[in-house]
Amino acid sequence: MLELRGVTYRYAGYARPVLHDVDLALRDGEIVGLVGANEAGKSTVCLVASGLAPASIGGQLGGDVVIDGERTTSLPVHELAQRVVIGFQNPSTQRSGVAATVFEEVALGPMNLGLPVAETLARTRRALATLRIEDLADRDPARLSGGQGQLVAIAGLLAMGPRHIVLDEPTAQLDPEGSNLVAAALRDLARTGAALLIVEHKADLLDGICDRVAVVDAGRIVLDGPTTAVLGDERLAGWGVEPPSRVRLARSLAARGLPGLAELGWTA
């Protein structure tokens, strides 16, 4: 369980908070999507939920971030890193810069957790196989395409076997096939009891994997509920979020006076 309770956050050196009174609860095994316009505060929610803010980047936190019953501010950074991991939109910020091959890069996470070598190797192979990037194992991690780099970064997070995971636009550089592989891997991870928070502009992807979706606008959560209800909310466009294609299709049918999808017996 990962919880933000009445969270307010101000970046170091800035007078105004970016997040205001944010309440967000991610139960074990739950995938929660976070949507909103550019600059709404989504990445900042990720930084706070993972404990990076304020522990690593400073700033002023109000309210509480609670992971499995403990406040993040009372956990040492190494302990925090074992409970929640964060993935960034740009994989190059995630890359260690010390690994000579993709295999080593993915193995660094579990190795740093102090796991036995055999376990580290097994997890690394499994993560590469899950995302179908075994063929990249011997490549230089600094010389990959954007999409390959993103899959490698996510493999590195999966290999750590995180208790909870926070992902900021994990599929931004991925084609549909890569996005589907990541979606399937996240569903598997949730089945292990992890709580997942995913910032994503692709509403269709969220529609397929999230239990709940929350909308952030100007640093506040303005809507939080079951995926179908939130992604079908009429106000979504006003918050800078495009509804999934399922919703757009239903609306254009209705606008033409045609029967709704449900009436046609199609509920996907």
Ligand SMILES: Nc1ncnc2c1ncn2[C@@H]1O[C@H](COP(=O)(O)OP(=O)(O)OP(=O)(O)O)[C@@H](O)[C@H]1O
């Ligand atoms: N390191 C920082 N220092 C100061 N202000 C920041 C910092 N990072 C972000 N901000 C500000 O915080 C606000 C929220 O930004 P944030 O990056 O959380 O938005 P976002 O919803 O992730 O946007 P996007 O969709 O563009 O990624 C913005 O006004 C932004 O300018």
Ligand SMILES: [Mg+2]
């Ligand atoms: Mg962002």
